[in-house]
Amino acid sequence: MNPFWQPSGWPPPSDSRPRILLLGASGFVGGGLWTSLTPRHEVVGTYATRPLPGLVRLDLRDEPRLAALAAGGFDLIVHAAGLVPLEAAEADPALAHRLNVRPVEVLLDAVRGSATKLLLLSSDNVFDGTRSRYTEDDPRSPVNVYGRTKTAAEDLLLAEGGHLIVRIPLVFGRGPWANTFLDRLAGPTTAARTDLVCAPVYLPSIGPALARLWDRTGVVHYGGADVLTRFALMSAVRRALRLPTRVVPTEGGSGCRRPPRLVLRSTRHTLLGPGLDEALAHLAA
Incomplete structure (x- = not known):
C-alpha cells in the first residue's frame, strides 16, 4: 500500500483495535472503510439493497433489527449509512429524517448503559458556506434538508455525550463496490460547478484517519x-x-441550495487528507 495516506504511527497499537459494526459498508464511503478496516479489525458490515459477500442485510427502517445488531457487543459502531444525495433529501424531507436522524435515536437507545461507542460520519453541509474555512468551534447553519438532518443527528449524539462525530467533505476516489464519485464522469460530458469551492478528501485516507481519531x-x-x-x-x-468525458464549467444549479465554500479544518488534531497530486497518482496507478 502507498504510505502517503497512512497517518504517522499507523497501524494503531494492538490494544486499540476494537470490534466494529460498520453500517453502510456497501456504499461508496462505507465500502472504502470496509476495505481499510477489515484487514486489521473484526468488522461486521451491513448492506441495504446490494447483496455483497461478507455483509449482512440491514434496512435502517427495520428498527428491531438495527437495535439487535447494535446491542451485539461491539466496541465501536461506525455509522456511514443513510440518505446521502442532497437532491433526494430535498425531494423527500420525511424520508431524509427517517434515514438520517431516526436511526441515531435507535442506536443510542440500544447502546445506552454499555461500553459501545458510536462514531457518526457527518458532513460539511451542516455549515452555510459563507466563511473561508470551518473548524469544530464554528456555529452550524445548514441551508438544505440534508444538512439539517445531519445537524439533528449530531445534536442527538452531543446531548448523550461520550460518542464521536467526524465531519467529512466531498469524497473522491474509487470505491470497491459503489463508485458514486467516478460515475459522475461516465458520460460524454460532465457538468462541474465553478462556483462551489471544497477541500475534498481521498477515499482511502478516511479509514486510517478514523483509526487515529476514534x-x-x-x-x-x-x-x-x-x-x-x-x-x-x-x-x-x-x-x-x-x-473520455469532457468536463464543462457551470454555475448555479437546481434541486437544492448548496453552500458555496466548504473548507473543513481542525483545531483538535493535525491530520489532513493527501494532496490532490498524490491522491490522483495513487488513483491512477
Missing part, C-alpha cells in the same frame, strides 16, 4: 489538503485517469 469524543473535522472548485477537481481527475 478514541476521541465530541466533534472532529477531517478534510483534504487542497482547496479547489468542483470544476478543477473533476478536470484533474479526468486528466489523471484519461477519461
Whole structure:
C-alpha cells in the first residue's frame, strides 16, 4: 500500500483495535472503510439493497433489527449509512429524517448503559458556506434538508455525550463496490460547478484517519489538503485517469441550495487528507 495516506504511527497499537459494526459498508464511503478496516479489525458490515459477500442485510427502517445488531457487543459502531444525495433529501424531507436522524435515536437507545461507542460520519453541509474555512468551534447553519438532518443527528449524539462525530467533505476516489464519485464522469460530458469551492478528501485516507481519531469524543473535522472548485477537481481527475468525458464549467444549479465554500479544518488534531497530486497518482496507478 502507498504510505502517503497512512497517518504517522499507523497501524494503531494492538490494544486499540476494537470490534466494529460498520453500517453502510456497501456504499461508496462505507465500502472504502470496509476495505481499510477489515484487514486489521473484526468488522461486521451491513448492506441495504446490494447483496455483497461478507455483509449482512440491514434496512435502517427495520428498527428491531438495527437495535439487535447494535446491542451485539461491539466496541465501536461506525455509522456511514443513510440518505446521502442532497437532491433526494430535498425531494423527500420525511424520508431524509427517517434515514438520517431516526436511526441515531435507535442506536443510542440500544447502546445506552454499555461500553459501545458510536462514531457518526457527518458532513460539511451542516455549515452555510459563507466563511473561508470551518473548524469544530464554528456555529452550524445548514441551508438544505440534508444538512439539517445531519445537524439533528449530531445534536442527538452531543446531548448523550461520550460518542464521536467526524465531519467529512466531498469524497473522491474509487470505491470497491459503489463508485458514486467516478460515475459522475461516465458520460460524454460532465457538468462541474465553478462556483462551489471544497477541500475534498481521498477515499482511502478516511479509514486510517478514523483509526487515529476514534478514541476521541465530541466533534472532529477531517478534510483534504487542497482547496479547489468542483470544476478543477473533476478536470484533474479526468486528466489523471484519461477519461473520455469532457468536463464543462457551470454555475448555479437546481434541486437544492448548496453552500458555496466548504473548507473543513481542525483545531483538535493535525491530520489532513493527501494532496490532490498524490491522491490522483495513487488513483491512477
